Amino acid sequence: MTLTEDDVIRILKLVEQSTFDELHLETGEIKLVVRKKGCGTVVVDTQTAATGTTPIPSAPAREEGTPVSKPGQRKGKKTKTVSQQEGLLPIKAPLLGTVYRRPSPETPHYVDVGSLVKEDDTVCLIEVMKVFTAVKAGISGRIAEVLVETGEMVEYGQPLFRVEPEA
Amino acid sequence: MMGAISRVLIANRGEIAVRIIKACKALGVESVLTVSDADRESMAARLADRVVCIGPPRPQESYLKADTIVAAARGTASQAIHPGYGFLAEHPELSRLCAEHEVTFIGPPEHCLREMGNKLLARRMVASYGIPVIPGSEKVRHIEEALDVAGKIGYPILLKAAAGGGGRGIKIVTKPAELQTTFETAAAEARAAFADDALYMEKYIPLARHIEVQVLGDSHGNVTHLGERDCSVQRRYQKVIEESPAPSLPERLREEIRTAAVTIAQNIGYQSAGTVEFILDKDTEKFYFLEMNTRVQVEHPVTEMVTGVDIVQEQIRIAAGEPLSFKQSEVVLTGHAIECRLTAEAPERDFAPSPGRLAKWAVPKGTGIRIDTHCYQGYAVPPYYDSLLAKVITFGKDRSQAVDRMKYALSNIVVKGVDTVVPFLLFVLVQPEFVKGGVHTKWLEGLLEHSYDKKQGPGARGRGPGRKQ
Numbered sequence: 077m078t079l080t081e082d083d084v085i086r087i088l089k090l091v092e093q094s095t096f097d098e099l100h101l102e103t104g105e106i107k108l109v110v111r112k113k114g115c116g117t118v119v120v121d122t123q124t125a126a127t128g129t130t131p132i133p134s135a136p137a138r139e140e141g142t143p144v145s146k147p148g149q150r151k152g153k154k155t156k157t158v159s160q161q162e163g164l165l166p167i168k169a170p171l172l173g174t175v176y177r178r179p180s181p182e183t184p185h186y187v188d189v190g191s192l193v194k195e196d197d198t199v200c201l202i203e204v205m206k207v208f209t210a211v212k213a214g215i216s217g218r219i220a221e222v223l224v225e226t227g228e229m230v231e232y233g234q235p236l237f238r239v240e241p242e243a
Numbered sequence: 244m245m246g247a248i249s250r251v252l253i254a255n256r257g258e259i260a261v262r263i264i265k266a267c268k269a270l271g272v273e274s275v276l277t278v279s280d281a282d283r284e285s286m287a288a289r290l291a292d293r294v295v296c297i298g299p300p301r302p303q304e305s306y307l308k309a310d311t312i313v314a315a316a317r318g319t320a321s322q323a324i325h326p327g328y329g330f331l332a333e334h335p336e337l338s339r340l341c342a343e344h345e346v347t348f349i350g351p352p353e354h355c356l357r358e359m360g361n362k363l364l365a366r367r368m369v370a371s372y373g374i375p376v377i378p379g380s381e382k383v384r385h386i387e388e389a390l391d392v393a394g395k396i397g398y399p400i401l402l403k404a405a406a407g408g409g410g411r412g413i414k415i416v417t418k419p420a421e422l423q424t425t426f427e428t429a430a431a432e433a434r435a436a437f438a439d440d441a442l443y444m445e446k447y448i449p450l451a452r453h454i455e456v457q458v459l460g461d462s463h464g465n466v467t468h469l470g471e472r473d474c475s476v477q478r479r480y481q482k483v484i485e486e487s488p489a490p491s492l493p494e495r496l497r498e499e500i501r502t503a504a505v506t507i508a509q510n511i512g513y514q515s516a517g518t519v520e521f522i523l524d525k526d527t528e529k530f531y532f533l534e535m536n537t538r539v540q541v542e543h544p545v546t547e548m549v550t551g552v553d554i555v556q557e558q559i560r561i562a563a564g565e566p567l568s569f570k571q572s573e574v575v576l577t578g579h580a581i582e583c584r585l586t587a588e589a590p591e592r593d594f595a596p597s598p599g600r601l602a603k604w605a606v607p608k609g610t611g612i613r614i615d616t617h618c619y620q621g622y623a624v625p626p627y628y629d630s631l632l633a634k635v636i637t638f639g640k641d642r643s644q645a646v647d648r649m650k651y652a653l654s655n656i657v658v659k660g661v662d663t664v665v666p667f668l669l670f671v672l673v674q675p676e677f678v679k680g681g682v683h684t685k686w687l688e689g690l691l692e693h694s695y696d697k698k699q700g701p702g703a704r705g706r707g708p709g710r711k712q
Contacts, residue, residue, distance in 0.1 A: 171298065171311065172295065172296070172297045172298065172311050172314060172315055172318075173311070173314055174314070174318065204310050204311055204314045205310040205313070205314060229314070229315070229317075229318030229319070231295050231296040232280065232296040232297055232298045232299070232305070233280060233296050234296070
């Protein structure tokens with residue numbers, strides 16, 4: 077199934093008139109994320125992103141039962157230093173805990189590769205002892221890499237996503 | 244090794260984290276270390292099998308976050324948490340969360356933390372076992388009550404924060420006229436430091452020695468002691484030099500104190516390593532229970548040197564449900580051991596902390612010298628934590644050999660980049676009263692007042708009190 081430009085415009089109108097802030101639509105290779113918050117609505121067609129230049133990295137191996145050596149990453153937290161390759165910026169975990177990429181098992185991910193994010197957008201949740209903390213993007217741009225999966229324990233300061241910053 | 248525990252999460256930093264990792268390695272247990280953002284490059288982080296960053300440098304956001312630490316243990320499939328000393332080691336909250344999430348807390352049962360953590364309750368319990376406690380009061384709410392109690396106990400008295408401990412929140416009052424002001428400031432300070440302004444009062448014993456007994460209990464009901472330590476060389480209630488066995492102590496008294504410690508530990512159902520602290524009145528040779536520390540102690544190495552027992556390994560074994568690896572009858576104290584706390588403090592600036600990068604760091608090796616440290620050349624001592632750089636421990640066939648080796652060890656330590664207390668420690672070691680042994684707990688402060696010129700360094704006598712510059 078494909079989405080025509082007309083389809084997208086119809087969807088946008090429906091969302092605009094609705095009380096929802098956000099719409100995630102996923103069919104086959106196509107993913108559509110629409111948000112009313114921030115500066116206007118945003119449409120993303122991940123077909124290009126998925127087949128484009130940015131490869132989707134696999135999440136770092138982190139099986140329980142195997143000791144993993146030292147975390148390599150080490151940089152000041154607030155200074156958004158441009159990562160070595162491709163000018164991508166990391167979104168780092170503000171605390172240690174378990175990652176949830178969606179608010180409930182039935183709902184879509186907050187963000188995926190290709191999603192456009194604004195600074196205040198939630199990109200995932202981190203849970204410690206049943207207390208959930210929303211992780212904000214902190215930067216505007218396009219999600220280029222997803223480095224973690226739901227259920228994974230992340231450390232303080234561990235990169236969760238890499239973002240191609242807004243030009 | 245050890246069925247129940249194959250991976251331990253270490254919720255601490257500095258030299259004690261290194262010490263616990265070494266014990267884990269000796270037992271064939273994997274170590275997972277929690278670090279703050281400031282400790283990613285620490286020696287402990289290099290030695291641990293795995294490192295987990297739990298938060299920013301400030302302890303409140305990292306090493307004091309019990310929920311995060313237990314989540315880290317769960318997330319790394321660690322079966323047990325060793326809290327070390329300080330931070331959360333004596334907080335019942337960590338122990339409780341551990342129990343709730345099926346992680347073994349390497350320490351005593353939670354009720355021991357609660358009971359001994361409440362200094363007034365601990366006094367009452369210990370008194371009920373027939374062990375002497377210092378004459379004192381329950382909580383004192385008003386100045387009228389304080390005046391009344393002080394009149395009954397007799398001056399001088401000590402005002403202590405009920406939620407305090409470890410020498411913090413203590414004030415001396417020598418006469419009734421001082422009581423009102425001191426009472427008010429002590430209550431305000433207790434509120435600020437412990438979020439609880441409750442105070443209690445104790446008779447002040449002017450010439451006292453600090454004698455403490457190392458105990459170990461297992462989950463099979465065995466409780467043993469590993470002899471005593473003398474920690475009377477103190478500055479502002481903080482220990483500076485510790486040794487074992489206690490010098491010039493009548494054998495009868497030594498035995499009584501050790502037995503009292505075991506009685507207390509048995510009665511409260513103690514498990515793991517603990518220390519029962521006593522005050523020994525030098526004039527009357529009477530001893531009194533002071534408090535119990537429900538964790539491994541900074542100065543545990545002096546006991547290890549004279550007994551040959553690895554206290555940290557025993558803690559892990561006990562937590563795994565194993566019985567103690569020795570019997571009381573097998574505990575024989577051999578020789579003498581001394582520990583000096585080598586801190587990054589500037590004696591000439593009233594012992595102000597001196598963080599910085601260690602441009603040079605070299606410690607001597609030799610017979611009878613043990614140095615527990617997390618420092619290495621190039622290490623940046625962070626400003627967020629305590630100033631302990633190393634514990635220098637020496638062992639000898641007798642006290643004088645241990646002291647000689649300590650002088651050799653301290654003289655051969657090379658530190659550049661931060662100020663340390665090495666010159667001050669060397670000055671203390673040659674004082675006739677220290678050489679004789681058995682000083683009281685105010686001796687060091689008196690020495691500082693009268694003979695140690697902090698600007699000129701050791702030996703510059705006759706320049707007047709160096710305390711206030």
